[in-house]
Amino acid sequence: AQSVTQLDSQVPVFExxxxxxxxxxxxxxxxxxxxxxxxxxxxxxxxxxxxxxxxLVESINGFEAEFNKxxxxxxxxxxxxxxxxxxxxxxxxxxxxSRLTFGEGTQLTVNP
Amino acid sequence: DAxxxxxxxxxxxxxxxxxxxxxxPISGHKSVSWYQQVLGQGPQFIFQYYxxxxxxxxNFPDRFSARQFPNYSxxxxxxxxxxxxxxxxxxxxxxxxxxxxxxxxxxxxTVL
Numbered sequence: 322a323q324s325v326t327q328l329d330s331q332v333p334v335f336e337x338x339x340x341x342x343x344x345x346x347x348x349x350x351x352x353x354x355x356x357x358x359x360x361x362x363x364x365x366x367x368x369x370x371x372x373x374x375x376x377l378v379e380s381i382n383g384f385e386a387e388f389n390k391x392x393x394x395x396x397x398x399x400x401x402x403x404x405x406x407x408x409x410x411x412x413x414x415x416x417x418x419s420r421l422t423f424g425e426g427t428q429l430t431v432n433p
Numbered sequence: 434d435a436x437x438x439x440x441x442x443x444x445x446x447x448x449x450x451x452x453x454x455x456x457x458p459i460s461g462h463k464s465v466s467w468y469q470q471v472l473g474q475g476p477q478f479i480f481q482y483y484x485x486x487x488x489x490x491x492n493f494p495d496r497f498s499a500r501q502f503p504n505y506s507x508x509x510x511x512x513x514x515x516x517x518x519x520x521x522x523x524x525x526x527x528x529x530x531x532x533x534x535x536x537x538x539x540x541x542x543t544v545l
Contacts, residue, residue: 363538367533420489421468421476
């Protein structure tokens with residue numbers, strides 16, 4: 322069975338600082354990997370995904386994640402964060418069908 | 434285009450009662466999945482339906498059931514509510530069941 326571990330439950334940073342949210346997964350088969358963002362009192366929004374091909378994937382708002390098969394990781398990074406990036410971030414893995422297995426989440430708080 | 438819609442947005446029930454949650458997928462999407470998100474945790478997969486048939490079921494008791502209608506909308510039913518059923522229930526739709534999922538805003542269920 323697959324599992325996802327998000328190594329940090331909370332990450333506080335200052336505005337314009339770089340940030341990395343760590344995610345490791347466990348699966349014996351090929352996986353699709355996702356990062357979702359959840360703003361307060363809202364559902365999940367897809368931030369970016371890795372299906373195949375280039376191991377570096379980017380979102381339209383400056384986030385990027387790199388799939389590392391040997392380390393079974395899919396860390397999320399942003400070189401300069403904004404106040405508006407404050408949210409809960411979830412890493413997820415999908416193997417068979419479209420069932421997603423999520424990590425416990427990382428609360429990113431950007432302070433002025 | 435309208436996104437995934439869920440109703441109601443909030444509801445409060447007492448232990449032992451029954452609840453029905455509703456979800457309307459994005460137009461043209463034939464698959465609906467349900468997830469339970471307990472406060473402070475990542476979403477947990479409950480069910481997936483595609484073309485009105487159950488395609489997958491997570492590790493939830495038989496008190497949880499669901500169905501999908503000919504118009505691809507879906508209901509999640511929970512019988513004999515327990516305090517631990519208090520959670521945000523998320524619905525996600527996808528075109529074919531194996532591609533990107535789009536999440537609704539969720540229904541916040543509180544069991545007293």
